[in-house]
Amino acid sequence: QVQLRESGPTSLRTSETLSLTCTVSGGSLNDYYWSWIRQSPGKGLEWIGNIFYGGTTKYVPSLKGRVTISAETPNKFSLKMTSVTAADTAMYFCARGVTVTTVVDYYDSWGQGTLVTVS
Amino acid sequence: SYELTQPPSVSVSPGQTVTITCTGHELTRKFVAWSQQRPGQSPVLLIYKDKERPSGIPYRFSASNSGDTATLTITGAQAVDEADYYCQAWDNGVVFGAGTKLTVL
Numbered sequence: 001q002v003q004l005r006e007s008g009p010t011s012l013r014t015s016e017t018l019s020l021t022c023t024v025s026g027g028s029l030n031d032y033y034w035s036w037i038r039q040s041p042g043k044g045l046e047w048i049g050n051i052f053y054g055g056t057t058k059y060v061p062s063l064k065g066r067v068t069i070s071a072e073t074p075n076k077f078s079l080k081m082t083s084v085t086a087a088d089t090a091m092y093f094c095a096r097g098v099t100v101t102t103v104v105d106y107y108d109s110w111g112q113g114t115l116v117t118v119s
Numbered sequence: 120s121y122e123l124t125q126p127p128s129v130s131v132s133p134g135q136t137v138t139i140t141c142t143g144h145e146l147t148r149k150f151v152a153w154s155q156q157r158p159g160q161s162p163v164l165l166i167y168k169d170k171e172r173p174s175g176i177p178y179r180f181s182a183s184n185s186g187d188t189a190t191l192t193i194t195g196a197q198a199v200d201e202a203d204y205y206c207q208a209w210d211n212g213v214v215f216g217a218g219t220k221l222t223v224l
Contacts, residue, residue, distance in 0.1 A: 035213065044217045044218040045215040047212060047214070103209040106168070107152070107154070107162070110161040112161055
């Protein structure tokens with residue numbers, strides 16, 4: 001059973017760069033999409049972007065230019081978000097995306113999330 | 120940009136049946152997934168490929184997708200089903216509905 005765990009600083013100042021890592025255990029990055037999803041306090045889920053195991057990335061247009069998702073090692077991937085503001089305060093989840101077609105069709109595994117606060 | 124619309128909240132009495140809708144343009148052309156998120160927890164996959172249930176998900180959860188509307192049905196709702204429910208599809212990126220809060224009372 002694959003498990004995902006987010007790690008990284010949980011408190012940032014405005015204009016700093018958010019850097020999070022997702023460690024995947026019980027499996028490698030091969031054959032799946034790997035995503036970052038966030039949830040502002042009391043709000044719904046917001047997709048940030050994903051990386052396919054071959055290295056192809058896609059980001060939500062509203063964050064494009066500020067966000068980079070990279071594969072760090074065979075079982076880690078990361079999120080970098082520049083110039084954060086209070087609006088970026090959220091729980092950040094990493095998740096494994098499964099494809100039935102050629103895109104992310106559903107998420108079958110999620111990390112427990114890490115709360116990042118920007119002040 | 121593509122939008123998925125869900126009712127903000129629904130309620131059901133224990134043992135009764137409740138439906139949660141998710142509406143998007145020509146949604147039937149896309150695969151819809153549903154996830155459940157209990158307070159303080161990560162989302163859990165309930166339904167994928169419109170109506171498929173992962174192993175371990177109770178039979179009382181079922182779903183369909185036709186036209187512009189996907190529907191999640193809980194038959195015989197239990198107190199443990201009180202949670203937020205999100206639909207999800209792909210349209211030039213992953214799109215989530217805003218979520219529906221289910222109250223069992």
